[in-house]
Amino acid sequence: MKIKCILIDDEPFALNLLEDDLLNFTQIEILQKFNSPIEVVDYLKKHPVDLIFLDIQMPGQLGTQFIRELQDPPLVIFTTAYHQYAVEGFELNAVDYLLKPISKERLTTAIRKVEDIVARQTKHFNEKDHIVIHVEYKKTKIFLNEINYIEGLKDYVKIYLVDRQVPLLTRSNLRGMEKLLPANDFVRIHNSxxxxxxxxEHCTLTKLTLREVALPVGKKYVKNIEQLHTKITSNKDNMI
Known part of the structure; x- marks a missing residue:
């Protein structure tokens, strides 16, 4: 499984150098590069990101402060020329703290740490059969096999359950829900x-049909369902 990451550094040279080094790791997928953390908040709301490579001393906002203000931050590896932020970095549960210039050996060690964490998370997701969310200020246990689909509404989501007309409403966003749900069982098909x-029940590259509801497939999410579409189509052909 690819580890989806973004890079944040106000120095273009450092940003490009890190990108070049990361291209040697086939398990890493670089989604985007940014020169300031201020640009990233909206991006994270719309795109699932596993890992951030983050500089600390940047104009406008320190990288450490940026992480403190994120409601549900991805994994973080700090990349900086200043050793004095190391303690604060690890207080923020950073996977690693890399001092510039970053050696390939240290970068390799940091990525292996990320792989171990992602592997443990994936194993946990595959084994669990429920999630716990807040509904009307109370913790509510929802079994995964009861979920039909989930709709995002800015800072809230509606969870539509099988055999229940009224959806459950909880304060979250789709990116946060994606982190709770096992990727083997759930798929993002649209911004919403x-x-x-x-x-x-039926799948095309533009629309999915569940029981009594049809949902659109967003253009940037077509790749998420291509394999699923092929599998469903193949199964139907075998039934003829």
Whole structure:
């Protein structure tokens, strides 16, 4: 599985150098580069990111402060020329703290740490059968097989359950929900929708049909369902 990451550094040379080094790691997928953390907040709301490579001393906002203000931050590796932020960095649960210039050996060690964390998370997601969310100020346990689909509404999401007309409403966003749900069972198909794969009755590259509801597929999410579309189409052909 690819580890999706973004790079943040106000120095273009350092940013490009890190990108070049990361291209040697096939397990890393670089989604985007940024020169300031201020540009990143909206991006994170719309795109699932596993890892941030983050400089600390930048104009406008320190990298450490940026992480403190994120509601649900991804994994973080700090990349900086200043050793005095190391303690604060690890207080923020950073995976690693890399001093510039970054050696390939240290970068390799940091990425292996990320791989171990992602592997443990994936194993946990595959084994669990429920999530716990807040509904009307109370913790509510929801079994994954009861979820039909999830709709994002800015700072809230609606969770549509099988055999229940009224959806559950909880304060979150789709990016946060993606982190709770196992990727083997759920797929993001639109800026506004995540669906339970087992509930899909019909699938094209523009629309998914669940029981009594049809949902659009966003253009940037077509790749998420291409394999699913092929599998469903193949299964139907075998039934003829």
């Amino acid at each position: 929708f995540i669906v339970n794969k087992t509930r899909i």
